Amino acid sequence: MKEYIFGIDIGGTTIKLGLFKNDGKLLDKWEINTRKELNGKYIIQDIVSTLEEKLKNKNIIKDDIMGIGIGVPGPISEDGTVLMCVNIGWGVFNVVEEFQKLINLPIKVSNDANVAALGEMWQGGGKGYENVVMITLGTGVGGGIIVNSKVISGSHGAGGEIGHMNVSNNETKMCGCGNKGCLEQYASATGIVRTAKELLSNTTSSSRLRDVQNLSSKDIFDAAKNEDELAIKVIDDLGDKLGTALAHISCIVDPEVFVIGGGVANAGDILIKTVQKYFRKNAFHASIDTRFELAKLGNDAGIYGAAKLIL
Numbered sequence: 001m002k003e004y005i006f007g008i009d010i011g012g013t014t015i016k017l018g019l020f021k022n023d024g025k026l027l028d029k030w031e032i033n034t035r036k037e038l039n040g041k042y043i044i045q046d047i048v049s050t051l052e053e054k055l056k057n058k059n060i061i062k063d064d065i066m067g068i069g070i071g072v073p074g075p076i077s078e079d080g081t082v083l084m085c086v087n088i089g090w091g092v093f094n095v096v097e098e099f100q101k102l103i104n105l106p107i108k109v110s111n112d113a114n115v116a117a118l119g120e121m122w123q124g125g126g127k128g129y130e131n132v133v134m135i136t137l138g139t140g141v142g143g144g145i146i147v148n149s150k151v152i153s154g155s156h157g158a159g160g161e162i163g164h165m166n167v168s169n170n171e172t173k174m175c176g177c178g179n180k181g182c183l184e185q186y187a188s189a190t191g192i193v194r195t196a197k198e199l200l201s202n203t204t205s206s207s208r209l210r211d212v213q214n215l216s217s218k219d220i221f222d223a224a225k226n227e228d229e230l231a232i233k234v235i236d237d238l239g240d241k242l243g244t245a246l247a248h249i250s251c252i253v254d255p256e257v258f259v260i261g262g263g264v265a266n267a268g269d270i271l272i273k274t275v276q277k278y279f280r281k282n283a284f285h286a287s288i289d290t291r292f293e294l295a296k297l298g299n300d301a302g303i304y305g306a307a308k309l310i311l
């Protein structure tokens, strides 16, 4: 068995790269900037150059590399064709073929949220399980669904787009995707702040949040932990929408564990407890005891999962 694997996570501002042993141990990680100019045409050659440099520095020969796994920020079909990655300027082309023109190694590509889920299943919060649903609460809401250790990316690459499940028919503002009432509009960091601001302007009740400049989701969780009633209401609304959405998901894929990550998940226990409360209220009785875990790999989930694509 060849000894090393590269795991790569292509993001809108940086590309994260990891060199792994085939047993899952991360040996080295580094980052390069994502050059987005000219529709991201330099991205692939930048990655190949930095990998070749790394091989040289580490005295590793190409024959010892099992393959390169890559997570890209957009929908991608089974054969490696990207279908528009707006964040990095990519249109429609086959990523695997473009890489292989420059470097002769096995290449596997998948969507970044799915790859992060795979990483958490392999070495993070979902370790030891084979049926995992990962939810990433950051600026947006991402998701990844793993059934029997396999990522479900669906026929349009949209499998696991949990953030765009409709959870409200009363929404008047539009989500980034063009629909209204998506989970992302309430459960993302941006969404939580928006809910708080709306509550603050619609009520006169006192709240420590009224004096906070540049309100963040962390301020709201901190206030809720200190029993600020308005903040508790905001977190409760988030828990209701997210917990109910996860109850729907459990009726479809019935995972062993939900892993929650992203910046918002730094809130910890209070988030898990609130989401779990509404999950249990709405879940089908057989899946009511589904576990909830916090993600453990942070920003490294993507490189771990990308490496796992090769194994």
Ligand code: ZN
Binding pocket: 163, 164, 175, 176, 177, 178, 179, 182, 184
């Ligand atoms: Zn949406």
